[in-house]
Amino acid sequence: MTENITINMPEIVPLYPLREIIAFPYMVFTIFLKQEDMPPFEEAVLFNNLVALVKLREEPTGELFPALHEIGTLCKVMQINKLAGGGAKVVLEGVIRVRLLAIVQQTPVALSRLEPVREFAEKSMVSEALVGSLNALLKIALSYGRPLPDDVMKMIDFIDNPARLSDLVALYLNLPIDELQKLLETVDPLERLKKVYMHLTNEVQRLQIKGEVQAEVTKKVGKSQKEFLLREQMKQIQEELGEEDSRLGEANELRSKVESAHMPEDVRRIAEKEMRRLERINPASPEYTVSRTYLDYLTTIPWQVSTPDNRDINQAETILNEDHYDLKKVKERILEYLAVRSLKDKMKGPILCFVGPPGVGKTSLGKSIARTLGRKFIRISLGGMRDEAEIRGHRRTYIGALPGRIIQEINRAGSNNPVFMLDEVDKIGADFRGDPASALLEVLDPEQNFSFTDHYLDVPFDLTNVMFITTANQLDPIPAPLKDRMEVITLSGYTDEEKLNIAKSYLVAREVEENGLASMAPQFTDEAIYRVTHDYTREAGVRNLQRNIASICRKIAKEVAQGKKARPIVNPETVSELLGAPKFFDEVASEKDRVGVATGLAWTESGGDIIFVEATKMKGKEDLILTGSLGEVMKESVRAALSFVKANCAELGIDKKMFDETTLHIHVPAGSIPKDGPSAGITMATAIVSLFSGRAARRDVAMTGEMSLTGRVLAIGGLKEKVLAARRAGVKKVLAPAKNKKDLEDIPENVKNELEFFFVEDIREVFVQALNPTSPAPTAATSARTPAGAPPPQ
Template identity: 75%
Template sequence: MSESVSISLPSHVPLYPLREIVAFPFMIFPLFLKDEELVSFEEMLGHEQLVVVVRIKEEPASGTPPLLWEIGTLCKVNQIYRLPEGGGKVVLEGLSRVRVEEMVAVEPFLQARCEPIHEFVEKSVVAEALVQSLNALLKIALSYGRPLPDDVMKMIDLIDNPARLADLVALYVNLPLDDQQRLLETIDPLERLKKVYMHLTAEVQRLQVKNEVQTEVTKRVGKSQKEYLLREQMKQIQEELGEDDSRSAELTDLKRKLEAAGMPSEVRKIADKEFRRLERINPASPEYTVSRTYLDYLAGMPWQNATTDNNDINQAEAVLDEDHYDLTKVKERILEYLAVRSLRERMKGPILCFVGPPGVGKTSLGKSIARALGRTFIRVSLGGMRDEAEIRGHRRTYIGALPGRIIQELYRCGSNNPVFMLDEVDKIGLDFRGDPASALLEVLDPEQNYTFTDHYLDVPFDLSHVMFITTANLLDPIPAALKDRMEVIQLSGYTDEEKEKIAVRYLIPKEVEENGLAKSPPAFATAAISKVIGDYTREAGVRNLQRSIASVCRKVAKEITQGKPPRETITPEVVEELLGPRKFFNEVAAEKDRSGVVTGLAWTESGGDIIFVEATRMKGKGELILTGSLGDVMKESARAALSFVRANAVEWGIDEAAFEGTDLHIHVPAGAIPKDGPSAGVTMATAIVSLLAGRLARRDVAMTGEISLTGRVLAIGGLKEKVLAARRAGVKKVVAPSRNRENLEEIPEEVRNELEFVFVDDVREAIAMALQ
């Protein structure tokens, strides 16, 4: 069974050419025209309101009609209305296909003689199968995200005419204009339906593949990949807008820094390899940040950057003298280094270790050395450091890995030859995380540190140009291997005269300035400074002296702000008024000579100090009682002293029976302070003889020395600090081992002139000197 559709046409039909659209039967579409085009279009229409639209095949030359396709569509004009902003809109509805037989007019508008195309619709099993398959494909396409208006889907479900269904589906399949024109020119409805079916099948296959890929990608793509896609889209958008790509600019800048860093060839190879890896990493990945930070450190390290040394020895000496008083040994060592540096340009930096009590200027001396040399100064405190990675850094495999403090500070200062101060090297800790002191062995060895390898950088860096300075209060806690790599320079405490000069030159001007007294600075009398030193401070350094001077300045500033007249001169009376009662007393001068109480000398971290060894006896079982927070070595010295006295009791008129049924008690006051060391042996022996022989001990005689069982007096350390403490306490005579006679040169001349020194080889000589 067949069915035909017939339409009658006028002899001449107005013709309108199309460029960007192919019109199909049953299709409703708009045309937007300008004002003049709209007027021409209205004049072109006849009473029937019919027009044939045909797609232009080739653009015409000027003055000639366009070349059109043979098959077009007869359309009915449903609506014409003008737009408020100008121009108009014409709504057309496709009726049927027509064949353009002949062009009959060009002016004032195109007219043609057209013949309607009669489409035979054959209803068969094949047609029904194609219609059903087409419906099914449309629904599959819709499920894959191909959008179709709801009314179109309802219309498709109701259409059973293959010709009309083919034309309707062709409108909603993404086909090029030429393919759409071929479908329009396909007269046979069944053939046209087959073509539409093939196009739709291809479209569904594309949608299916796209959906499968999208599903697979969604499974694999996480947050970082999503961000990467967005960044890539942003990059494309920025390129379209002509904006700079920030990542590209960042990598370009990093590459330029790597090229200008001046790193060695083997390091440059590693950096180039890491940079190529960085280019391939997704910026949103954590690995990108790790790699970028690593390259930043490589590019920022001072491989070739160095400051120019000031080789003017006289100028350097002037700088050191300006900042610090005395410290002759240290200044001499720095000037020696400069002298050699001026004669030999390529030399390894020295490794110095300043050892001395607190407050003598070890740390500030490092700053002065850097200023004298014209170098950058770096200070790192090692006190309490327990993790070896603080020195050598962490491996880059760890999250949050960083280089060690050595590399970090060199990176910050931008110079490969700074003065690098490692403060408090004697207070390094040790636990399960490693031993930082052992990690310093390579750093502080000029024979090894030219290839120092930090765990983070994992490439060698030359530390031989760095001038390392370490500071410590004690040498004993420093491991022997580390101590062997450093040149130790001892910094002793200051005498009262030196403290007075330091106060006048440095401390008073500084505190006057810092406490706002620069406009009307008070004058400190010499006696006032001496009173602060003697009555309010007892130390080897000058830290407490500075605090006391600052306290005086603050109180003067307070009086000024209260409207009181400013003090012009600070006298000893003013010092006592402002600082209150004296804190320290001359312990030796205030005491009388007593039996069994002997003055000794001790060395402490904060300098020297005097101690009193007291001995007494009571009925008992012949035991020796030791108190005063004594260490094991000091207890052994007491036993050795007692054994020596018992063995030679006859020499001092001591009865042997005095040791029987009697307990001896030796006590060292200031019991809360731990005491240890062998240098109190002579003092303890003298105290025991003084007690048992009943002879008074001179309080103005202080002694030090280690005792042996045969009575020999052995050498001790820290003689200068002990002598300075004796002088502060008012001692007149110092008894010391003969082997320490050479250390007398270290003691300032004004101190030597005030004290009487007696050097002994045997305890008997010391006892004879100390007892009346």
């Protein structure tokens, strides 16, 4: 049916373009206008108080008609109230939809030609069902808090016209203005009602979800408020009883530690995140202990705590001299570091590697350096370490995980710039758990260790302020990349004079104090110390010397405890009486020159020592027998020496036929000890030539040097240690490669004065110096005495 609306609508009506709102029929609304927008409404008096409101499609650039929508609303001006500041408040009522036909006048007042839009609202089961559903949805929306005026709700209950109901409901939907315009332009009331129903359904669904979320939030907030109130009440009760919540107190203590730890910003963020996580974990959970331990480490590590360096170079030199005798190179390097440190505040700590035989003071030197610099001292032993996690720590996912030794020890020291000694770096192992030497590559690299990341902490820690010192007995086992990162300083063995000074300045006083003889301290004569050094020790360092001095002091203490008179002086006779028979002898001085036995010099982890190479021959097929636990390199040296001798038989005065029917046997005594290295090459050749020429080798001549197949004598290492061993053994002359002449600078003057040095370039020179011109009838080479634990030559 058609809804009959009686209205006297003029053919021409004033028009006002809308921008931000949409006007619907039956709608009473208010708009506020500026003074320049008033003319259409003032002119409406001439047109039965009617004005057309049509929304703009876009801002007009010329003519107004193309910029307007086709469908608008004819409104009646109900009231105009002038405002004090200019403009007016206009009350309007929507009458009917109208179609814009033309703009007949654009200025000064827009006048439009319109025609009413006829709506056909036929009642049907569909329209009745839609009206009922719409009413139900409105009540649901109202139950979810959708605000609707009471008078509107009453009106809706009595409206059964789909056209009017759809327009009324559309007013209170939160729809975009373009959607409202589309509803206005939907002329079919039933279609318009369907669209409104769909929009209202979406609105109800949004309200439903919002209500559910709000209910959940309210529930949680209520629970949190309840817990907060209960905690506050519990706290108040505990305060009244004089008690404290242990968990709360622990959390507050940790939070205070985090704030006062002076962590880097990125570490602080991680600590605060872990702190929030800890507060949510049940204390009975294993995760609580893991998180608590982690925070303990983060807060106790000395991120910004350091000890001030002692920059007084003169005082540092005095301290170094007080603690250690000689060691000029090491002391000079430490003083150089202090000098640079006094000129530059921020510098990377040096990475030093002390290499030398046992007992020369490598470890104690680290303590002295720490005392000199005024820093904390840390020492860990790497000997036998096989697990990479010992250096870098375990990840926190493992039960019982802890940081690596680097972070643990720095944490214990409480300073981020200690002197950190890594002892026995040459004895690190490797297995399926990783390679600790590879983990040390980052620790001992100044270009990387500014951000050393322990697996447990999982945050970077700056190690550039730490002075790392490593110690080793030999360099060969250390991987090349690790060796490249360290500044190697070699500590050679001590001479007898140096041992005497060390004993008088340090060892005797220490052992007298340790054994309770301070009030009756015996005086050790120089001869007594020399007797201990020569007859009871055979070492590069002073560890066994200290043990023997301690043994003498204990025996004197025993005599005092038994009521005997304390010995005021310890002389050589006292040493022999208290320590018993000598353990070592001058190996060379006690022997005679022999055919086929040559004296060589060797370098070992314990310093230098002498070896005897014995050669003998027997009738049989041409063959070579090698005994004495010789390594592959040493065996090759024997074969090279034998090939040289065979090739130069005529020159050496040897009958070549002797080799065809002779089996040659080379033996190096102390057969249970493995021996290897190329530096016994000239010793092997000398023993072979002595055997086949019948010329005895001089026992007071010791030699060292690698020999090539053409007879050239090549350079070797460890000359100082070998020379000191020769001196201890009673050798008078030392033969060494000419290329090692430069190493004489490292040998003390008194040693050079006691020994005769002869530097050779060719093996023939060795034969001239080491073999007697003529010898008595050749005798079978007999086994020469060799010091216990004879070392492998190199």
